[in-house]
Amino acid sequence: MGDLNILAVCTKCGAKCCKLGGSNFSTKERNAIIHAGYPDYTKEISTNHWEFISKKGICPYLNKNNSCGIYEVRPLACKCFPVHPEIKNGKKEYYLSQCPLGKILPKEMISQMKKDISKYPDKIIKERLEKSNISKEDFVLIKKRLKDLKSIKIK
């Protein structure tokens, strides 16, 4: 990992990825958050598929100093970002966000994140936009923020 200080990079960025509506995750991941004693800001949007109840697209567990309030039990999709999967034409593909961390992440870390996120259920990838309870107004905010986080396909 060299001298890469992920926390410093992400703090400087201002946690842009936590302001995209929060994450989508499984029942097991949701239960880990609740069993760890955190308040319940989660909603099941279909079987074994949950999302955070965000406000203005900001994850409810994001601290004021832009650190994660549930770090040790944050969902897989959070752990693996800036690597994220998409399904295009029925095929799973992996993308790397060109956020401050994505631009400097070593190849070995990208490969490891890709391997980890490959376990993310296809069902969640397919449904996460279609089933979301995020309001249209908040989606407008999220779309604007996404402009800073353009992604490139990982080969």
Ligand code: SF4
């Ligand atoms: S992973 Fe990227 S978008 Fe998220 S906080 Fe770190 S630098 Fe910012």
Ligand code: SF4
């Ligand atoms: S759970 Fe933590 S890492 Fe994930 S979106 Fe929320 S604040 Fe960010």
